[in-house]
Amino acid sequence: MRDIEVTEVRIKLAAEDDEKLLGYCSVTLNNAFVIKDLKIIQGDGSPFIAMPSRKITDKCPRCSGKNHLRAKFCNECGSKLDPQRAETDQRGRAKLHFDLVHPIKPDVREYVHRKIVEAYQAELARGQVAAPHRDGEDL
Ligand SMILES: [Zn+2]
Incomplete structure (x- = not known):
């Protein structure tokens, strides 16, 4: 097992009209420590995670x-x-x-980044499924 385990990620998607900010999230480590107010920001390609600052x-x-x-x-x-x-x-x-909180080890940084991006993409997919169907829209 890793020293640092991301045990929960909560995502709040940003309003669609915000081009840069994709959402906010909180991350729970080892069922014991929660970090709130991280930001998911549109980067070049992969999203960028901004630590609470x-x-x-x-x-x-x-x-x-x-x-x-x-x-x-x-x-x-x-x-x-x-x-x-x-x-x-x-x-x-x-x-x-x-940054008020930030990972020091590169492998922890990459791991936390990956967990957040996965949770963000899952939340995005869920949001799209739940979106109401509009008349005249192709399915
Ligand atoms: Zn002054």
């Missing part, structure tokens, strides 16, 4: 008030802030969030 904030140089990294003005004192001050990753994208 928090927005990164920094302190205003003038008043030390906390602001989101994209804020143009300080929430506390109104000072002008550089909206491009976030650090960027290797691909040049701004790092605006950090």
Whole structure:
């Protein structure tokens, strides 16, 4: 048996008009530990799983008030802030969030990813079966 066993995945599909966000899910590990608010996001090919995360904030140089990294003005004192001050990753994208929970071992990451994608696809198939039939639609 694995050290980490995914014993339950709960999927909540996103509204169809949301192009990027496919759904939310929670994952239970070893019948003992639940992680909520993972996001299933449309990737290139396979869906991407985003771990629960928090927005990164920094302190205003003038008043030390906390602001989101994209804020143009300080929430506390109104000072002008550089909206491009976030650090960027290797691909040049701004790092605006950090993961609160994430797998460290690559095999665990792949395993959890696979279990979530399987559950998502099963939920999607179930949703399609349950969808009401509309008049004039080919079966
Ligand atoms: Zn300030």
